[in-house]
Amino acid sequence: MNIGIIGCGVMGELHAQLAAECGHRIVACADTSRSKADGLAKPYGAEALEDGMSLTSRPDVEVVVINTPTPTHGKFIKAAAENGKHIFCEKPLGRTAAECEEAVKAAKSAGVKLFVGHVVRYFHEFETLKGLVEAGKAGKPGFVKTYRGGMAPQGEGGWFRDVAQSGGVVFDCSIHDLDWIRYAFGEVERVFCQTVHETQPDVIDYAMVTLRLKSGVIAQVIGTWAHPSGFRVKAEICGSRGVLQFDSAETAVETHMRKTASGDAPSVIVPGSPVDKSPYLLEWEDFTKWLSGKGEPRVTPEDAVSAVRIAEAALESAKTGAPVTL
Numbered sequence: 020m021n022i023g024i025i026g027c028g029v030m031g032e033l034h035a036q037l038a039a040e041c042g043h044r045i046v047a048c049a050d051t052s053r054s055k056a057d058g059l060a061k062p063y064g065a066e067a068l069e070d071g072m073s074l075t076s077r078p079d080v081e082v083v084v085i086n087t088p089t090p091t092h093g094k095f096i097k098a099a100a101e102n103g104k105h106i107f108c109e110k111p112l113g114r115t116a117a118e119c120e121e122a123v124k125a126a127k128s129a130g131v132k133l134f135v136g137h138v139v140r141y142f143h144e145f146e147t148l149k150g151l152v153e154a155g156k157a158g159k160p161g162f163v164k165t166y167r168g169g170m171a172p173q174g175e176g177g178w179f180r181d182v183a184q185s186g187g188v189v190f191d192c193s194i195h196d197l198d199w200i201r202y203a204f205g206e207v208e209r210v211f212c213q214t215v216h217e218t219q220p221d222v223i224d225y226a227m228v229t230l231r232l233k234s235g236v237i238a239q240v241i242g243t244w245a246h247p248s249g250f251r252v253k254a255e256i257c258g259s260r261g262v263l264q265f266d267s268a269e270t271a272v273e274t275h276m277r278k279t280a281s282g283d284a285p286s287v288i289v290p291g292s293p294v295d296k297s298p299y300l301l302e303w304e305d306f307t308k309w310l311s312g313k314g315e316p317r318v319t320p321e322d323a324v325s326a327v328r329i330a331e332a333a334l335e336s337a338k339t340g341a342p343v344t345l
């Protein structure tokens with residue numbers, strides 16, 4: 020299908036490459052930074068634009084891929100849906116649950132497909148853990164513990180470090196685990212969160228979210244943007260028959276680092292995977308299958324709204340110091 024990319028930064032570049040790998044054609048690339056739009060459009064022979072909104076109404080675009088800072092997702096989803104385009108949107112679906120609900124409603128009433136990039140569902144380590152739990156290898160699950168993060172990402176103009184835009188480590192990074200825990204262990208009942216958050220002299224954003232699930236499972240989700248460098252992921256599940264665990268420091272998980280313009284530190288780290296097919300490619304294959312009318316995707320728009328709702332509850336809890344019941 021013909022693809023239009025909005026947001027030509029780290030994820031825009033990756034998604035253009037993966038869409039092309041799945042046989043799609045990149046026809047237009049939009050970014051408020053002209054040089055980024057030009058840089059991404061050129062190798063695909065696509066048209067470069069500065070205005071993402073105008074991309075959503077182009078007759079030659081069939082699928083809009085949204086890779087802009089989180090608070091802008093909603094307006095692009097709504098415009099794309101109103102113009103009858105299918106949509107791939109990076110996670111989080113939006114900056115608030117209310118925005119997300121509106122976006123999902125717009126896609127539903129336009130009858131277009133909306134896929135959200137909750138990529139952890141496609142990481143083989145996490146899929147293996149889920150499969151082992153379902154096969155009863157850990158017995159009845161009691162506790163789940165996840166850990167994700169490293170250095171604080173920057174993004175174009177430093178938007179990741181602006182909590183109003185990214186929601187900080189809980190909303191942007193831990194949301195991967197919040198989604199995966201709900202996917203693997205079921206609905207969340209109650210959320211409690213504590214954070215350490217400083218911006219001077221450098222960003223320290225570290226959070227622990229505790230979830231009580233309807234099944235009685237307790238989950239602890241640690242997210243960090245407090246380290247000077249690197250990226251690490253861990254997961255541990257304790258059930259009545261034993262413990263399952265994964266630690267990226269013990270396996271060859273490569274990371275894809277983007278340098279900042281000054282070259283002094285990476286801007287964003289996109290976790291890689293040592294397996295043949297990257298989880299980001301698996302995500303595109305799933306979306307492509309759905310576009311061609313075969314099957315349902317592993318992530319539904321409602322899943323993405325639920326993830327935002329849990330992350331939003333965590334931020335509320337961090338602010339008030341009290342647990343939030345969903």
Ligand SMILES: NC(=O)c1ccc[n+]([C@@H]2O[C@H](COP(=O)([O-])OP(=O)(O)OC[C@H]3O[C@@H](n4cnc5c(N)ncnc54)[C@H](O)[C@@H]3O)[C@@H](O)[C@H]2O)c1
Pocket residue numbers: 025026027028029030031049050051052055069070071086087088089091109110111136138173174175176178191287288289290
């Ligand atoms: N799934 C993952 O592993 C993963 C990893 C990193 C980021 N993300 C998500 O992907 C999205 C993009 O993150 P990124 O790392 O690519 O950020 P980035 O800063 O590298 O890129 C964002 C791009 O959007 C452009 N932009 C900003 N506002 C715009 C607008 N209104 N119209 C058009 N272009 C605009 C910026 O100029 C920039 O080039 C975010 O939602 C982020 O949370 C997901």
